[in-house]
Amino acid sequence: MRRNWAARLRPVTIDGLRAVVLENELLRVTVVPDKGGDVLEFLHKPTDTDFVWLSPQGLRNPHDHLQGAADDVAQFIDHYEGGWQEVFPNGGAPSEYRGARLAQHGEVSGLPWRCEVVADSEEEVAVRLSVRTRRLPYRIEKVFRLRSGTAALEIEGRATNEADLPLHAMWGQHIVYGLPFLRPGARIRLPEGVKVIPHQSAINPAGRRVRAGGPWEWPVVPADGGGETDLSVVQEPGSPSDIVYLTGFDEGWYEISGDIGMRVEWDATLLPYLWMWQELGASTDYPWWGRAYTLGLEPFSSMPTDGLAAAVDNGTALVLGPHxxxxxxxxAEVLA
Known part of the structure; x- marks a missing residue:
């Protein structure tokens, strides 16, 4: 029976793509199985606050006629609507692994996933999404679950190696925040003992390499040109773009908050890194054109954002044995 109360779900179509809405008294979460199982909306209903950043270009069908001509960066970037993506089996830049050319952020975020309802009651709703990668022999599943009366989305993901030999992978959650939630002065809180590792290839808008060295104790790091930067405070629009890697998590969690907040918890034994990506409007060329004000806090298995081959070389790639x-x-829970 269709419900307009307690926990409920409903299938919808958004710009020609299959989607499903999971909803209860406090949250509305929209997931797009036809585009990687992306989370397109994470809305806290009592305050009308959507946490995810939405790109000005909007949702684009990755299977349209442009896809065939896209290069292995554009496959992700040209169809990136913001939101929250599953990243697997490659993280960051295109990479080649054992003869397979892997595109930006891997395969699964651009593929259509199967979707089935696994719970539909007043107490809870849940859907299971599944997909097989095309370049490597992996099967990925994830279950989204929303329980009545809670402001928390629960996710259980499974990555299976279907080959008779061991394989490597990078696995991450590309979670980015934006307006109306993300504002200058918002605070980020992490467990004690976290270290900041710079991305050695990062450059500022003036073209100079920044923040060589490290690691440093969270949250204060050297600033480009002298002084210090407090990474725990979200900066003003136009502040420099940057990416760093956080590690040393005894427990996997972070909180980001202003007038309202979000707490994300995960298994840090599987994803021991947190990528912190800031695109606050300083990048005025492709693909942002100065229009992005977003911050990503992304649990990841590996680093850096240079692709799977680099993660294999530095020993941070996941290893999945045969089968x-x-x-x-x-x-992910709203802190109100």
Missing amino acids: ETKVLRLR
Whole structure:
């Protein structure tokens, strides 16, 4: 029976793509199985606050006629609507692994996923999404679950190596925040003992390499040109773009808050890194054109954002044995 109360779900179509809305008294979460299982909306209903950043270019169908002509960066970037993506089996820049050319942020974020309802009651709703990668022999599943009366989305992901030999992978959650939630002065809180590792290839808008060295104790790091930067405070529009890697998590969690907040918890034994990406409007060329004000706090298995081959070389890539399944549990809760 269709419900307009308690926990409920409904299938919808957005710009020609299959989507599903999971909803309860406090949250409305929209997931797009036809585009990587992306989370397009994470709305806290009592305050009318959507946490995810939405790109000015909007939702684009990755299977349209442009896809065939896209290069292995554009496949992700030209169809990036913001929101929250599953990244697997490649993280960051295109990379080649054992003869397979892997595009920006891997395969699964651009593929259509199967979707089935696994719970539909007043107490809880849940859907299971699944997909097989095309370049490597992996099967990925994730279950989105929303319980009545809670402001928390629960996710259980599974990555299975379907080959008879061990394989590597990068696995991450590309979670980015934007307006109306993200504002200058918002605070980021992490567990004690976290270290900041710079991305050695990062350059500022003037073209100079920034923040060589490290790691440093969270949250204060050297600023380009002298002084210090407090990474725990979200900066003003136009502040320099940057990416750093956070590690040393005894427990996987972070909180980001202003007038309202979000707490994300995950298994740090599986995803020991948190990528912190800031695009606050300083990038005025492709693909941002000065229009982005967003911050990503992205649990990841590996680093840096240079692709799977680099992660294999530095020993941070996941290893899945023959027919092994790794299970990731993650929870995202609104702090009101």
